[in-house]
Amino acid sequence: MLFKPYTKNFGAGVNSTMSNLETILSRDAYILSIEIRLYWFVALVYGVCLVLYLIHLITKKTGPGRLATNMLWLGVITHAGLIMLRTFEGQRAPFQTLYESLSWFAWSASLTYLYVEKRWKDIYLPGILVAALSMGACLYALLTRSPAVEPLSPPLQSYWFEWHVVLAFLSYAVFVVSCSIEITYLTIKPSVKKGLRLEYGLNSGNLETFHRQSFRLALFGFPLLTFGIFSGAAWANDAWGRYWGWDPKETWSLITWTVFAIYLHSMSMPRWNKLPASIFNILGFICMLMTFIGVNWLARLLGIPSLHLYAM
Amino acid sequence: MAIIKNIKNINLQKVRENKLYKRFASLKTSCVFLGILVGFYILGTIFPQGASLDDYIKSGGRFTSFVIFFDLLNLFTTPGFLITAFLLFINLTICAIERFLMLRSQRKTVSDGSQFSESFSFPLDINPQLESAEESVKEIFKKELKFNEKACPHTKDFGVGACADSGITIMEKGWSYRWLTWIYHSAILLCFFGFFLTYLFSYEDEITLYPGEAAAIKPAAVSRWNKSWGSKPQELGFKLMLDEFITEYNQFPKLDYPADKLSRLAVAMGWKDPKYILKNESYFPKDWKSRLKVINLSPKSVIGEGKQTVLEKTIEVNDPLSYQGITFYQAAYKQNLKVQVDDNPILFETEVGKELIIPGIDGMLKFGAIRTGMLFKKDGSTEKIKPFTEATLIKEDSSGKREVEKLGKLEQDGGLYVADKRISLREFKEASILSYRYDPGVPVLWWSGVIVLLAMAIRIFGAWYRIIYRIEEKNGRPHLLFKVKTRGLMADEERLIKMVQLSFLNMTEPIDLDTPV
Numbered sequence: 059m060l061f062k063p064y065t066k067n068f069g070a071g072v073n074s075t076m077s078n079l080e081t082i083l084s085r086d087a088y089i090l091s092i093e094i095r096l097y098w099f100v101a102l103v104y105g106v107c108l109v110l111y112l113i114h115l116i117t118k119k120t121g122p123g124r125l126a127t128n129m130l131w132l133g134v135i136t137h138a139g140l141i142m143l144r145t146f147e148g149q150r151a152p153f154q155t156l157y158e159s160l161s162w163f164a165w166s167a168s169l170t171y172l173y174v175e176k177r178w179k180d181i182y183l184p185g186i187l188v189a190a191l192s193m194g195a196c197l198y199a200l201l202t203r204s205p206a207v208e209p210l211s212p213p214l215q216s217y218w219f220e221w222h223v224v225l226a227f228l229s230y231a232v233f234v235v236s237c238s239i240e241i242t243y244l245t246i247k248p249s250v251k252k253g254l255r256l257e258y259g260l261n262s263g264n265l266e267t268f269h270r271q272s273f274r275l276a277l278f279g280f281p282l283l284t285f286g287i288f289s290g291a292a293w294a295n296d297a298w299g300r301y302w303g304w305d306p307k308e309t310w311s312l313i314t315w316t317v318f319a320i321y322l323h324s325m326s327m328p329r330w331n332k333l334p335a336s337i338f339n340i341l342g343f344i345c346m347l348m349t350f351i352g353v354n355w356l357a358r359l360l361g362i363p364s365l366h367l368y369a370m
Numbered sequence: 371m372a373i374i375k376n377i378k379n380i381n382l383q384k385v386r387e388n389k390l391y392k393r394f395a396s397l398k399t400s401c402v403f404l405g406i407l408v409g410f411y412i413l414g415t416i417f418p419q420g421a422s423l424d425d426y427i428k429s430g431g432r433f434t435s436f437v438i439f440f441d442l443l444n445l446f447t448t449p450g451f452l453i454t455a456f457l458l459f460i461n462l463t464i465c466a467i468e469r470f471l472m473l474r475s476q477r478k479t480v481s482d483g484s485q486f487s488e489s490f491s492f493p494l495d496i497n498p499q500l501e502s503a504e505e506s507v508k509e510i511f512k513k514e515l516k517f518n519e520k521a522c523p524h525t526k527d528f529g530v531g532a533c534a535d536s537g538i539t540i541m542e543k544g545w546s547y548r549w550l551t552w553i554y555h556s557a558i559l560l561c562f563f564g565f566f567l568t569y570l571f572s573y574e575d576e577i578t579l580y581p582g583e584a585a586a587i588k589p590a591a592v593s594r595w596n597k598s599w600g601s602k603p604q605e606l607g608f609k610l611m612l613d614e615f616i617t618e619y620n621q622f623p624k625l626d627y628p629a630d631k632l633s634r635l636a637v638a639m640g641w642k643d644p645k646y647i648l649k650n651e652s653y654f655p656k657d658w659k660s661r662l663k664v665i666n667l668s669p670k671s672v673i674g675e676g677k678q679t680v681l682e683k684t685i686e687v688n689d690p691l692s693y694q695g696i697t698f699y700q701a702a703y704k705q706n707l708k709v710q711v712d713d714n715p716i717l718f719e720t721e722v723g724k725e726l727i728i729p730g731i732d733g734m735l736k737f738g739a740i741r742t743g744m745l746f747k748k749d750g751s752t753e754k755i756k757p758f759t760e761a762t763l764i765k766e767d768s769s770g771k772r773e774v775e776k777l778g779k780l781e782q783d784g785g786l787y788v789a790d791k792r793i794s795l796r797e798f799k800e801a802s803i804l805s806y807r808y809d810p811g812v813p814v815l816w817w818s819g820v821i822v823l824l825a826m827a828i829r830i831f832g833a834w835y836r837i838i839y840r841i842e843e844k845n846g847r848p849h850l851l852f853k854v855k856t857r858g859l860m861a862d863e864e865r866l867i868k869m870v871q872l873s874f875l876n877m878t879e880p881i882d883l884d885t886p887v
Binding site for chain 2: 078079080082083084086087088090091094095098200201204205206208209211212213215216274277278280281284285288291292293295296297298299300301304306309310312313316317319320323324326327330353356
């Protein structure tokens with residue numbers, strides 16, 4: 059049985075402080091066990107979505123694509139419940155540890171994709187990257203990170219905590235979807251121009267409008283990332299006594315911002331607004347992944363101390 | 371005077387036509403400089419910034435000659451980085467000036483507009499008189515659609531000129547995206563100014579305060595600016611006194627959860643359950659607070675003993691104290707302890723985390739952080755912690771190999787036996803470590819940052835519309851000919867056309883958007 063019924067009597071007849079504490083701890087452990095299994099379920103749903111999107115890619119039929127999108131809705135709704143459960147468990151916003159922020163990342167990326175996808179008719183290819191990233195993020199959290207609910211450490215007890223993380227992660231989510239559209243556009247454009255592979259829902263009439271979404275999403279994410287960096291600096295100034303310390307996480311967020319700034323500017327330059335701009339958009343996405351995950355690996359590999367250790 | 375005369379004699383138009391100036395006014399140049407900066411940033415995350423060369427080599431760092439030659443451990447203060455940042459600043463400044471001149475000239479320019487090419491044609495039905503129709507249309511755009519009439523500017527974006535003589539009217543709605551773009555780019559320049567102030571004038575240091583002690587503050591370092599003038603650090607005009615140092619902990623049970631992937635799958639399948647275990651050392655820092663008093667040393671303020679205190683504040687992480695431009699932050703704390711060996715009246719003093727050699731004990735004793743203060747328990751109750759530390763014994767063999775043995779919990783006035791010797795914790799004292807910083811760049815940076823964010827958000831998320839229209843007589847009926855331009859993510863051209871359609875419904879036939887003109 060995946061979820062064993064919790065049979066302990068909450069506090070009833072418990073007199074001593076120790077047994078009261080034990081009751082609380084068993085209750086917390088029980089809720090955590092539900093949460094972990096729900097998390098695995100969500101990862102599984104994202105995995106099924108990925109498989110269905112791949113079937114759509116191989117068979118060129120819209121059915122699996124449509125089913126994948128419906129499954130993704132199921133995953134996102136369940137995941138929203140999971141995030142609420144985690145918030146209840148920790149009595150705080152659920153993005154303190156990497157285990158939690160990976161969950162938030164997967165959920166926000168999938169939700170953003172579903173919101174954007176509603177505008178299209180039978181176009182499912184960008185879902186491959188989104189489902190793969192969401193599943194990967196969930197599995198990475200479940201297999202390698204500790205699910206323990208930690209209290210907020212002193213540096214994180216700030217009014218910046220929620221705003222900084224929520225808006226930065228929203229920017230990450232839109233950059234994921236922007237990149238998935240960009241990759242889809244770059245891979246399918248030569249075929250569509252020749253009138254081939256029209257089964258994927260893209261044709262010469264809607265291809266450029268579809269691609270325009272990628273730019274609009276990056277444009278949407280850019281002020282959010284800017285806010286993320288500014289709020290992070292303001293927070294660091296309060297907590298650590300300096301607004302910028304060239305910490306690897308800070309530096310990579312600046313790299314991401316700079317690459318997206320180059321991308322947005324290149325879109326207004328006639329010579330750069332085609333393939334070079336697309337490359338900058340994809341590079342920006344890679345930098346975003348480096349800021350979020352890669353920098354932890356880099357800091358460990360090179361032994362560089364980071365003040366953002368709680369997020370590792 | 372001669373300099374002013376020379377400046378006045380500079381032909382600005384000639385400067386603007388200069389090849390180098392034009393290169394610096396280009397967007398491509400901005401992208402190139404930004405790209406070079408990205409290269410510096412990446413290098414800065416590969417080589418640990420601020421680390422000493424010895425530490426770098428000890429931690430396995432390679433390419434040392436390369437690191438020394440390019441000063442890669444202080445990359446962001448090297449001339450290469452600073453020059454690139456300065457060139458970007460120049461580029462941004464020139465772009466901002468050029469954009470400003472363009473925006474200003476746009477407001478003044480009136481061109482002929484003979485080539486106006488519209489996208490939509492719209493028959494107006496109610497009034498066959500062209501002059502009356504013009505007034506009615508203008509009224510609808512202004513009152514119903516909330517557009518503002520603009521003076522006929524040079525409409526470069528439409529590829530043509532527009533002018534009142536040709537009967538063209540320009541209406542706009544929303545904040546000008548061009549001005550907003552100019553504002554946030556200019557605010558980024560202000561941010562650079564803030565960084566520059568920080569770079570030149572900021573200094574920082576640390577101070578260790580023991581409870582009840584009033585300490586004078588004399589920074590060990592001076593700002594780059596003062597350093598360049600040979601100034602030496604000076605004592606500040608006030609003292610800081612620590613009234614109390616407070617530590618608080620949350621009870622944090624340890625989670626018994628498998629680390630290996632297969633066992634985690636077993637948890638997922640419901641074959642195993644996670645468990646929370648409460649141990650003695652389950653303490654998670656909740657807060658560190660320092661109750662501080664600022665004591666002014668200025669003779670004028672010394673009216674009486676009690677009047678010297680000019681400010682009192684309890685600071686914690688994320689809530690610093692600011693006085694006379696200096697901000698004090700709760701950085702860390704330090705603990706010293708005294709242990710007694712058997713009944714020996716001489717106590718051994720050591721610092722938490724440092725090794726202590728006691729005669730007669732084979733190895734070195736090391737004590738962990740002393741847990742003291744208040745414990746916030748899982749059940750919502752609080753408990754005053756009886757001070758304790760975790761002791762370990764470190765033994766080192768001839769090859770330098772270390773063996774660490776956990777001795778257990780050592781409570782205040784309690785004891786532990788090590789090699790038949792009783793070790794007791796007799797006394798301990800805590801000190802608060804504050805970092806402090808003077809940084810005149812911060813206010814400039816915050817204000818310019820707020821401007822950047824606001825202008826950027828309005829520019830990108832907002833909606834801006836421009837309609838250029840002309841009323842023309844076709845087949846004996848007045849027609850509204852117009853073209854729409856939008857900017858901002860919220861701008862919706864289709865919705866605007868529908869609104870125009872709805873507003874003109876009473877005076878027109880339905881709009882035919884497909885009519886090619």
